[in-house]
Amino acid sequence: MTQTAENTPYFDVLIIGSGAAGLSTALRLPSDLSVAVVSKERLREGCTLYAQGGVSAVLDKENDSIESHVKDTLNAGAGLCDEQIVNYTVENGPKVIEWLIENGVDFTTEESAEGDTCYHLTREGGHTHRRVIHAKDATGREIETTLLGQIKQRSNITLLERHIAVDLITGSKLGLDDQRCHGAYLLDRQQDSVNAVRSRFVVLATGGASKVYLYTSNPDISTGDGIAMAWRAGCRVGNMEFIQFHPTCLYHPQAKSFLITEAVRGEGGRLLLPDGNRFMNRFDERGELAPRDIVARAIDHEMKRLGADHLLLDVSHRSAEFIAEHFPTVQKRCLEFGIDITQEPIPVVPAAHYTCGGIVTDQQGQTDIDGLFAVGEVAYTGLHGANRMASNSLLECLVFASAAADAIATAVDTMPPPAAVPAWDESRVTDSDEEVVVSHNWDELRHFMWDYVGIVRSDKRLQRAKSRVDLLLREIDEYYGNFRISNDLIELRNLAQVADLIIRSAQSRTESRGLHYTIDYPQTDELLTSQTTILTP
CATH class of the missing domain: 3.90.700.10 (Succinate dehydrogenase/fumarate reductase flavoprotein, catalytic domain)
Structure with missing residues (x-):
């Protein structure tokens, strides 16, 4: 049965992800737009909540400068940062901090030498000055809970907890001529049902993919969902070989x-x-x-x-x-x-700890598919290059959330309503009696990624990983086509896809640079400076 436009849930903007990137995008959108924010767990669960350090921005203009922050970021990025994007992000840093303060974020203060109250700034790895504003050592929690409080006061924003996106709905999947995103299929984990949601715009704010490794600082939800969905929908990804391991x-x-x-x-x-x-x-x-x-x-x-x-x-x-x-x-x-x-x-x-690569976007967060945006760790903007400098991650979330919201607000009047979409079809699948396949493949994936595609790599290790991930992808695809989907299966499918992208990207970089270190090519190749790894579906 085909759902019509009249009986399918509709929003002007569907935001998949409820961390700093997703919540700040929602809050910055015009209040006359209907917005849905999707969270695969409780709304407060995510990487933002666990971010301890802070947000980097030039707030002490007497002792710091935009130029210094830019230089530090470029140095950390080891020649692969997009300098225009770095300048744009750093220049907008003070503005987004001011916006957070206006929305009630309570950053740590101290008394200055003159007896005035000022914000305490700390210094972190890669920074030459104290420029990291924080809320003690629980900055992410303070930002997340404050923004969530603001969200709940907005009548135009609907919160969908315990929903996980299955796939994006694009014109090509619907047999249309357009290269546009029309919404997404969501698994309601409470009702155990898959529903189509139509939307003029979709924003991916799903975070990174560190759960692809055996040991990670990230919560269990960091399974690369947005990157995998965008790849399957036809988006390019960039610099996926650069996975940051927190020391x-x-x-x-x-x-x-x-x-x-x-x-x-x-x-x-x-x-x-x-x-x-x-x-x-x-x-x-x-x-x-x-x-x-x-x-x-x-x-x-x-x-x-x-x-x-x-x-x-x-x-x-x-x-x-x-x-x-x-x-x-x-x-x-x-x-x-x-x-x-x-x-x-x-x-x-x-x-x-952090996925430096992701879905290729422009300065407004627009992906290769019209109406589909990506904000935060899920995106590749060019800010981080071959290595992310400490506390530039929340900065990126906030700056590009603002940019994406502005772009959507500008385009909303010219974007036609989405097409009618078919209901999720489960007529040819059955309940699985082999759940052990999912758990076994999950464990195997995370083990070989840790052993072969970790902090130190080699051609032989990467080839071993590629052979194993190819086999897993075939097994998962067969399983996905025969059985009703579950949260664990969706996440495994996404993790395996992202693992393949990481491995392929690592194999293509024949040098050591930033976060990618291989014993077969231990030196940096200056001929590869500024050469981003782009994979196309």
Whole structure:
């Protein structure tokens, strides 16, 4: 049966993702537009909520400058940043911070030397100045909860919790001549039913894909859904080989995906070997404040050299009062595992953290498909290049959410209503009696990605990974075509697709640069400077 335009749910803008990118896009859209925000879990669950560090922006104009922030970002990006995009993002940084403050975000303050109250700025890896504004060590939580409070006051915004997008609905899938997005199919996880939703515009704000790795700082929902859906719909992706591994995640048998904020090192935290000796100065003159790729690779090197399962991060030389004031979230979490960070170092290990590549967009967040936008970690804008500098991620979310909202507001009057779409067809599938296939393939995927496509790569490792992911993709495609879909199957399908894109991108880059390090090509090839890896469906 075909649903008609009259009985299919319709919104002017369908936003898939409920983190900083999705919520700020929704809030910046005109209030006369009907907007839906889709969250695959509870609305407050996502990477934004767990972001501890802060937002980088030039707020201290006496001691910092736009030019300095741009230069630091370009340096971290190792020659692959789009300088125009970097300038645009950095220049708009102060404006988006002002917008957050206007919307009630309570950033940490301090008393200046003159006795005035001002915002406390910290310094993180790759930055030459203190320019990271934060809310203690729970900035993401403060931003997410504040924006969510604003969202709930907007009568034009509908919140769809516990829904996961299955696929985008495009003109080509409907047999039309247009190259446009008409909406998406959503699995209602509470009702266990798939529904079509029509929309003039769709915004992908689904975050990254770090769950493709065995160890990650990200929550379970970071399964690359937006990247995979956009790829299947015909969008290009860029720079997928550049996966950032955060150097310092808490190492403990009961700890799951808990990141130790970059600001700990920014405020003097020292990385130590098991014998208590520092080692970072042997790898980079900036020591603990070197960019994340250098620090993560150094930790990985020392762990393998020593056969250690973790190293140490020590901030106990700072006063207990300072630690309690600046790192209450880290302190509380560590105490839950019997670690008193005022008296002893924190056991740490690198873990997959951020997807620097993603769906190719322009400066307004527009993808290759008309009416389809991508904002935040899901997108490849050119800001991060071969490595993301600390706290530029939330900055990107906020700046491009504003740009996308402006572009949609400008185009809404000229965008025709979406076409009628068919209902989800389950007439030729059955309930699965082989759920073990999903769980087994999920585990296998994350293990071989960690072993073969991790911090250090090689041609042989990548070829092994490619052989395995090809087999998984065939198995998953057969399973997907025969059985009713579930949340786990959707996520596995997306993860496998993104894993394939990461592997193919890594195989195509015959050098080491930024986050991509291969023992077969350990040097940077200057001929490849500014050469972005673009894959086309």
